[in-house]
Amino acid sequence: MNSAAPTDPPPSHSPLQKLEEGGALSHFASSIAHEVCNPLSQIVLATDLLAGPRPMTDDLRKKIVAYLRQGSERIDKAMKSMLQTCAPIETSMTTEDANHLVEAALSSLLLDGKVKIEKHLTPGLPTVLVDKAHMTDAIAGLCTNALDAMRPNGGTLTITSSAKVFTSSEREGWQRQSWFRAGDHAVVIEIADTGHGIHESQIPLIFEPFYTTKTAGKGAGLGLTVAKKIVDLHHGRLEVGNRPEGGVLAVLTLKSAIQSSLPTDS
Ligand SMILES: Nc1ncnc2c1ncn2[C@@H]1O[C@H](COP(=O)(O)OP(=O)(O)OP(=O)(O)O)[C@@H](O)[C@H]1O
Ligand SMILES: [Mg+2]
Structure with missing residues (x-):
């Protein structure tokens, strides 16, 4: 009599095992370790200097304060970005003028004399309904990427705002709901730089968490991930690509707070 071979019970995977498929968890863990351990060693160094036998001078005090401040700020920034990447982002929506968001984002940037800022606002x-703090951070993150790409030689960051009315619906990837319908009023913010651009093979990776081409301490690879998550929460659109003339163009499209006026075609 043929007996059926005993079937193995279906493999059970813990949530951690599921996460590990494809190495995502290892990548995540090593990225966290990297983002925290490096600044932590700065803090340990500062503590050793404080505890050590060297007499305290003004120079030494400044050095210790700089180590402590830089180290703790880096950990703080990395932790906030990681939380925003992994946890739901809480929003508080208000009606805003997009140009004010742009101005607020620009004023938060650390500029050196080598970059020229051109504003065409x-x-x-039309007003937009946004979480002001999160959207300002998203715009500032795009501008920071532009500035980083123009180091050390400098260049021009051009930021433009304009109004747009969609004449047909436009769907975003797998989304079943079209994000923009015919008649939707929107505001478009464009950030263009004259930096080194993005290698075509890297374009599909740039929104991935922890994807960065920057050296340790210069970038965690979370800026675009978080910016995209924020824009998605607003049912907006964020596109980043190379400009034909060199450098990168980031285009942020946000629905206006005013009602659509044309019949929908979806
Ligand atoms: N304007 C740009 N010019 C050239 N490369 C860019 C530009 N914007 C993004 N990139 C590329 O995309 C990568 C991911 O960007 P992202 O903002 O997510 O992370 P990051 O800037 O490296 O680090 P973080 O934003 O967390 O400090 C960058 O490391 C860079 O390679
Ligand atoms: Mg960035």
Whole structure:
């Protein structure tokens, strides 16, 4: 009599095992370790200097304060970005003028004299319904990427705002709901730089968590991940690509707070 071979019970995977498929968990863990351990060693160094036998001078005090501040700020930034990447982002929506968001983002940037900022902000734009702090951070993150790409020689960061009315619906990838419907009013913010651009093979990776081409301490690879998550929460669109003339163009499209006026075609 033929007996059926005993079937193995279906493999059970713990949530951690599931996460590990494809190496995502190892990548995540080593990225966290990297983002925290490096600044932590700066803090340990500062503590050793404080505890050590060297007499305290003004120079030594400044050095210790700089180590402590830089180290703790890096850990703080990395932890906030990681939380925003992994946890739901809480929003508090208000009606805003997109140009004010751009101005707030620009004022938060650390600029050196080598970068020229060109602003072409259209006055009287329709308002947008946004979480002001998160959207300002997203715009600032795009500008920071532009500035980083123009180091050390400098260049021009051009930021433009304009109004747009969609004439047909436009769907975003797998989304079943079209994000923009015919008649939707939107505001478009474009950030263009004259930096080194992105290698074509890297373009599909840039929104991935922890993907970075920057050296340790210069980037965690979370800026675009978080910016995209914030823009998605607003049912907006974020596109990043190379400009034909060199450098990168980031295009952020946000639905306006005003009602659509055309019949929908979806
Ligand atoms: N304007 C740009 N010019 C050239 N490369 C860019 C630009 N914007 C993004 N990139 C590429 O995309 C990668 C991911 O960007 P992202 O903002 O997510 O991370 P990061 O800037 O490396 O680190 P973080 O934003 O966490 O400090 C960058 O490391 C860079 O390689
Ligand atoms: Mg960045």
